[in-house]
Amino acid sequence: MGSAALTESEWIWKDGEVIPWHDAQVHLMSLAVQFGSSIFEGIRAYDTPKGPAVFRLKEHIRRLYDSCAIYRMDVGHEPSTVEQACLEIIRRNGLHDCYLRPMVLRGYGAAGLNPEGSPIETYIPAWPWGTYLGEGALEAGVDVCVSSWLRAHPDTFPVRAKAAGHYVSAQLMKMEALVNGYAEAIALGPGGLVSEGSGQNVFLVRDGRIVTPLLDGTSLRGITRDAILHIAAELGYEVREELVARESLYTADEIFFTGTASEVTPVRSVDRISVGQGKAGPVTMAVQKRFMEVVRGGADDVYGDWLTYVE
């Protein structure tokens, strides 16, 4: 996978300060390390004719605070401070196209599961990150499988929160897919219906109609997913959120993933069954093209509040 390795940048924002990349250390006994007590976001900034701009910054920071609320964590900063910090860390690192990973974590202090005594710390690293699902994935599409791992039942992990601990399950899905020669996995929910990818939402197209699984408490409320619901409607497609049976994956004309890292990635096969013609389909490419126009500042007349310009 082309983009598996991390590209370091120079500076990381930490609770109001900007510190060198390698000074952003947490102790082994931090609750974040011991128990996965870390809330995070994944945000992209894109270069535009007016310089770098962050895509849907407010929505991402709102989700960060929602995740923290669910896990009873007080960030200790105003959301506007964290938004400004995201812009600052892009500027300080001189980045253009980049990925930001705000993290609010429980640090060192508590010994057991009761987090009292562990401080809550906020970090914002940013670095250049290319196509998540590998070089050429956005054009050619990817081969995926249905994971043997199910998403958790809604009453187990509150998956609307983006918490690091939830992602040990996502790693099982991803590793299993890669070991078996696929680029990614689609997971079913505990009820056997389609939920989402290990780190992306999924859309299906049949007879020109676009469908994505309902938010049933087994998948993340993706911000790209929401953007695509708007963009697809703008382009004149009928688009619905509904229950999706596994077998719909084998009869769809087109399938695509959406996510901050994955952007809009066509899926060309599922479990070695070709999706449509086994290549990126016309609806997927129309949606992807419009999405890329939007994030690159070419549609501010329609989606004016989706980009926050760094300067």
Ligand SMILES: Cc1ncc(COP(=O)(O)O)c(C=O)c1O
């Ligand atoms: C499990 C999961 N689903 C979906 C998504 C896509 O969400 P978004 O479009 O907000 O990045 C992500 C990525 O953040 C994710 O981790």
